[in-house]
Amino acid sequence: MRFFVDTNELNAGISTVVKALPARTTVSILEGIYMKAAGNTLLLRCSDLSIQIETVVAATVEEEGTIVLPGKLFAEMVRKLTGEMTSFDVKKNTASIESGRFKTTLQGESGAEFHTMSSVSRDLTVTVKPDALKRMVRGCIFAAAQDDSKPILTGALMEVDGNGVTLVALDGYRLALRRESAIEAKGEASNMIIPARSLLEIARVLPDEGGDVSIVFSRTHIMTDVGDTNITARLMEGEFIKYKQILPDSHATRVRVNRKDLLEGIDRVALMARASKSNLIKLTIADSLVNITANSEIGRSVEDVEASIMGSDIEIAFNARYFTDVLRVLDEEEIFLDMTNNISPCVVRPVQGDGFYYLILPVRIFSGM
Amino acid sequence: MRFFVDTNELNAGISTVVKALPARTTVSILEGIYMKAAGNTLLLRCSDLSIQIETVVAATVEEEGTIVLPGKLFAEMVRKLTGEMTSFDVKKNTASIESGRFKTTLQGESGAEFHTMSSVSRDLTVTVKPDALKRMVRGCIFAAAQDDSKPILTGALMEVDGNGVTLVALDGYRLALRRESAIEAKGEASNMIIPARSLLEIARVLPDEGGDVSIVFSRTHIMTDVGDTNITARLMEGEFIKYKQILPDSHATRVRVNRKDLLEGIDRVALMARASKSNLIKLTIADSLVNITANSEIGRSVEDVEASIMGSDIEIAFNARYFTDVLRVLDEEEIFLDMTNNISPCVVRPVQGDGFYYLILPVRIFSGM
Structure with missing residues (x-):
């Protein structure tokens, strides 16, 4: 394999695909960046078996071929190259790379x-x-479980029907649900x-504005193309929690209530709770006031x-961070904050429409707190 | 004690003094911010016993007094306050603080x-x-020892004489020396x-430009005033290494050699050394080239x-980071890089003048590396 590419384009391509480089793996080849020179392009690909990102950059290919180079080292090197063009000459899985006055030989894999x-x-x-998908992901993903005690909850449920797309994530303490209309569903x-x-990676690759984005599903995978970049990810198997119940x-x-006033008030008051490591705030809702202590x-x-305030007065406590x-x-x-009593979840919903729906479980408190 | 202050000024003052808050201490009162309301000012002070920073902000004082408030919590709270003014009412070492709609009572110490x-x-x-002092500190302090195996080397030696000020730091692997002329020495x-x-804290408080700064020494302390802020630090006792020898x-x-070309070349090449955790680079100096491998x-x-290149060819190896x-x-x-042989230190010095002098110890290598 022999080719040369514009160094900045190579760097941009590598920055895109390394998002899928596994942090740790027992399969050493996955710690590499796959490169394929063919026609007049260089294809770059990384995968951790659950997500794969690939992209292409223009290249002058003198001899076609493929190689896998050590991902972290190769990406760091390319980031520091200052030569305008970078050339590759690969023989027996060893790449000789030159850019400006810098030369390296790098042992790769097949x-x-x-x-x-x-x-x-x-x-x-x-x-x-794209902004609708970004909004859904940002608005839901924080509520997905961080630990593996119930693995299915480290994912988010996407429901597609005639009304649009719904995304749901929950971790047993809170639930996040966002709805967006789809332009088309086939x-x-x-x-x-x-x-x-x-x-998160799909949302990150999406442009902030610009043309519509198509998300493709098979029974096992999700896939999307954004410009020259393709992301494919494995779906999770199993049953999600029947959240509607x-x-x-x-x-x-x-x-x-004004969202920003409530957020800033809780932020200020919660510092005191954090000093005792409980992170517990109490809301007393009465007399046209939310009193946070x-x-x-x-x-x-x-x-x-x-x-x-419409309805009964209430005293209810929460983990401030939730x-x-x-x-x-x-x-x-x-x-709107909708509550039933101080042991049932609080619902956060929009004043108009049904674009989101959040559930936050309260913490039981004893009177006198 | 009873007073009120502009919230932004209070926040700026606290941000300045908390630099001296100890990270961990066995003396709990040092984890606090000392406040003294007197006349028409509020004095703020933090100390970890080796450095003390104090500053004053304008205040309307209705009753004079002092208190020490829990430093980390109080500083975080003030950072989040949005009321224009903040009022303090202190009774028996308990402070009642109000700003906008936020109120807190905080248990302090005497x-x-x-x-x-x-x-x-x-x-x-x-x-x-001020920029001369900043340049000296930035140019030296990285070479001071990080660990306590030889405590005196965690400090830097400042020599003041008729020629100006010299600052020296060394850790056994490298030495950094910077000279600056003084405007006046009394x-x-x-x-x-x-x-x-x-x-570092003194350099950080100094303005980037502006009027001259006076540094005052006693036999045990260094002290400087910058605007309304005063920094006092304890000097270290003991003998510094007789570095001139x-x-x-x-x-x-x-x-x-061009400094930037050499820096970037070493940076690029050293990535390969880091992959084997040795961080070792070899310089081969011959034929009008520094060849880095x-x-x-x-x-x-x-x-x-x-x-x-003036003088003999040489092969010499270094820890790239040094x-x-x-x-x-x-x-x-x-x-200029001045070398004697591959087991003696390399000297880095200016092409003109004697504003700096760095020593870097080489690493012994065996031929065939």
Whole structure:
């Protein structure tokens, strides 16, 4: 294999695909970047077996071929190259690379050994605005489980039907649900569970604005093309939690409150809770006020936030972070908080429409707190 | 004690003094911020016993007094306050603080318990440009020892005499020396050992430009005033290494080389050395070139940098980081490298003048590397 490429384009391509480099793996070849020179392009690919990212850059190819180079070292080297062009000459899985006055020989592995995800059959194709998909992912993914005690909860459920796309993530303490309309959905209505990390990488590759994006699903994979870049990820197998059963169907108290005022108030008061490591805040909802308090052995903080209250007064306590996580991903000026009693979840929902729905489980408190 | 202050000014003052908050301490009161309201100012002070930073902010004082408040929590709270003014009402070491709709009560400790460094007798006063002092500190402090195996080397030696100010730091593998002229020096010529952290904090508080700065020394302390802020630090006791004895008095090879080309070349080549965790680079100096090489089990990198060579050819190896640490703090376009043989230190010095002098110890290599 022999080719040369523009160094900046090579660097941009590598920066894109290394997002799929596994942090640690027992399969050493996956720690590499797969390169294939053919026609007038260089294809770059990384994979950790659950997500694969590939992209192409223009190249002048004098001899076609493939190789896998040590990912971390090769990516760092390319980032530091200053020669305008970089040339590669590969013989017996050893690459001789030159750029400017810098030369390196790098021991690689055979490209034939690299695991490649097969192309995805187009059972379902959903076309969305890139910013809508980004908003859904950002608005949900923080609620996915961080640990593996219930592995299925480290993914998010995507439901596609005639009404659009719904994304749901939950970890047993909170639930996040976002809905966006789809521009087009071709294929059967379906539910897929996508690993949180793969969704984040897909959202990261999407442009902030610009043309619509098509997401393709097979029974086992999700795939999308953005410009010259393709991301393919494995879906998770198993049953997601039947979340609709846990959504409350009524409330005794509805609070309409300014989101930013509530977020900043909780942030200030919660510092006191953090001093005692409990992170517990109490909300007392009465007299057109949300009164936020927190105690610790070194003091007590309190802040009032003005609100419209419909229904009964209530005292209810939360882990401050579960509340601020939700308030922080929203852009709305005002929100509704719906509560039933101090041991049932609080629902955070929009004043208009049904674009999101968050559940936050309260913490039981004893009177006198 | 009862007073109120502008919240932004309070926040700025606290940000300045918390630099001296100890990370961990067995003396709990030192984890606090000392406050003294008197006249029409609020004085703020933090100390870890080796450095003390204090500043004043304008305040409307209704009742004078002192208190020590929990440093980390109080500083974080003030950073989040949005009320224009913040009021304090302190009774029996408990502070009631209000800003906007936020209220907190914070248990403090008696101001009388706080350790305060006594005022520094003016045995020696050196007046310098702030940027000269910053340049000296930045150019030296990286070479001070990081660990406590020889505690005196965690400080830097400052020599003040008729020629100006010299700062020296060394850790057994490299030595850094910077000279700057002083605008004025009043008092006896003297040598002081200043803890690296204290020098960094002093440099950080200095403005980037602006009026001259006076540094005051007693036999035990260094002190400087910058605007409303005062920093006082304890000097280190003991003998510094007699560094002049280890400076080479001749060389067999002198290389004149572009600093940036050499730095970037070493940076690129050293990635290969890092892959084998040795971090070792070899310089082959001959034929008007500095040839940089590094090997590991997965490959070999090489780069040539043009240079003017006076004297013998030489092959010499270094820990790459010790070399790049030096090249990175310099601004000069070209530098001299002076070497004697491959087991004696390399001297990095300016092409003109004697503003700096760096020693880097080589690593012994066996032929065939």
